[in-house]
Amino acid sequence: MSPVNVVVGVTGGIAAYKAVGVIRSLVLAGHDVHVVATEAALRFVGKPTLEAISRNVVNTDLYEGVAEVRHVAIGQAADLIIVAPATANTIAKLAAGIADDLLGNTILASRAPIVIAPAMHTEMWQNPATVANVAVLRSRGITIIGPATGQLTGADSGPGRLEEPERIVAEALAVLRPKDFAGRRVLVSAGGTREPLDPVRYIGNRSSGKQGVALATAAAARGAVVTLIGANLEVAVPSSVTLIAVSSTLELAEATTRESAEAQLVIMAAAVADYRPEDVQPTKIKKDQQGERMTLELVRNPDVLATLAATRRAGQVIVGFAAETESDPTALLELGRAKIARKGSDYLVLNTVGWTEGFATEENTVVVVDRAGAIVMEASGSKASVADRILDVLA
Numbered sequence: 001m002s003p004v005n006v007v008v009g010v011t012g013g014i015a016a017y018k019a020v021g022v023i024r025s026l027v028l029a030g031h032d033v034h035v036v037a038t039e040a041a042l043r044f045v046g047k048p049t050l051e052a053i054s055r056n057v058v059n060t061d062l063y064e065g066v067a068e069v070r071h072v073a074i075g076q077a078a079d080l081i082i083v084a085p086a087t088a089n090t091i092a093k094l095a096a097g098i099a100d101d102l103l104g105n106t107i108l109a110s111r112a113p114i115v116i117a118p119a120m121h122t123e124m125w126q127n128p129a130t131v132a133n134v135a136v137l138r139s140r141g142i143t144i145i146g147p148a149t150g151q152l153t154g155a156d157s158g159p160g161r162l163e164e165p166e167r168i169v170a171e172a173l174a175v176l177r178p179k180d181f182a183g184r185r186v187l188v189s190a191g192g193t194r195e196p197l198d199p200v201r202y203i204g205n206r207s208s209g210k211q212g213v214a215l216a217t218a219a220a221a222r223g224a225v226v227t228l229i230g231a232n233l234e235v236a237v238p239s240s241v242t243l244i245a246v247s248s249t250l251e252l253a254e255a256t257t258r259e260s261a262e263a264q265l266v267i268m269a270a271a272v273a274d275y276r277p278e279d280v281q282p283t284k285i286k287k288d289q290q291g292e293r294m295t296l297e298l299v300r301n302p303d304v305l306a307t308l309a310a311t312r313r314a315g316q317v318i319v320g321f322a323a324e325t326e327s328d329p330t331a332l333l334e335l336g337r338a339k340i341a342r343k344g345s346d347y348l349v350l351n352t353v354g355w356t357e358g359f360a361t362e363e364n365t366v367v368v369v370d371r372a373g374a375i376v377m378e379a380s381g382s383k384a385s386v387a388d389r390i391l392d393v394l395a
């Protein structure tokens, strides 16, 4: 997404140190970040840290910069306001529209979307006053992220933990997305299947699920109702996506067939094993029964994508992926054209994989072809940006 002006409000809780992670991840994504910290926040995290990480001056004092009308200027210039962490006190003040500090003024003077990530002890989060205040904020269209449930500052644990910075940033930026998938049901498969040999071993592949999870996340951010069939994912899935965890190809096939009934768009990003061991041993295979060599008898798995394509409903769009070790672009394209003809999907996303490429990396390079074999899109970049480019084609 193009860079935006983000105001990060930091308020006075122990979790204020985690605001540094929120700011850093926004800055690294290219956004212009302006921190407004409360006096209390600066007791928990130092201004020099916030200034260094945000690469901008940190404002706190309502009575500084008065000549440039700073108490309204910061809020007016913002495209997005994120308050992380938001204490119970700040939430109460926002609900009442109190502007007795720079953050309160900034928020009242802004028309930008507001996202709040609360952090406090469980008792405070569940206190009827906080519950009512949060309901007021939600009714005004403010997005509340978290809190997560887990270990709190003391020995206690429960709901009240600040959500992880990466998640706060992803969910906050999602608020700014165009909702061009609003109301659409999207099914994505991601990850790599594992075919069990015995209770402790499997045949698998190196797919991490990153590109598929990025697609599911982006579709949800663009308004889709997204179900993700996740095979052995190595990445976290945001709460905006419904996850169905599977492991083997047969499990994936069963879940995908079932869930595709409702979907208008199906994206098969999972790396699916073509073969599985014919017999799964009930106990651990022992080498003294195998000797120096061992032969595995494998049988073909169903082709989920081809089946979905062959049985698709009118209007349903089916997208396949093809991860190939071919590095020559012309030969890759030929493989892709042959594959989409064989599979019968509407689109095929082609990418090169290898020992060091494609799997588990942060970046991807793809070519998308249609049923006629024509190139409809080429993209290179982070898996999140590639996901958006693919969705642009499908929108």
Ligand code: CTP
Pocket: 249, 268, 269, 270, 271, 272, 273, 274, 301, 302, 303, 304, 305, 306, 319, 320, 321, 322, 323, 324, 343
């Ligand atoms: N796929 C599937 N079911 C399988 C194998 C693959 O649904 N049993 C899907 C994958 O999710 C992907 C597409 O088919 O969207 C292409 O997968 P790929 O492994 O590249 O193709 P294969 O048909 O397995 O062809 P080959 O491995 O021979 O290149």
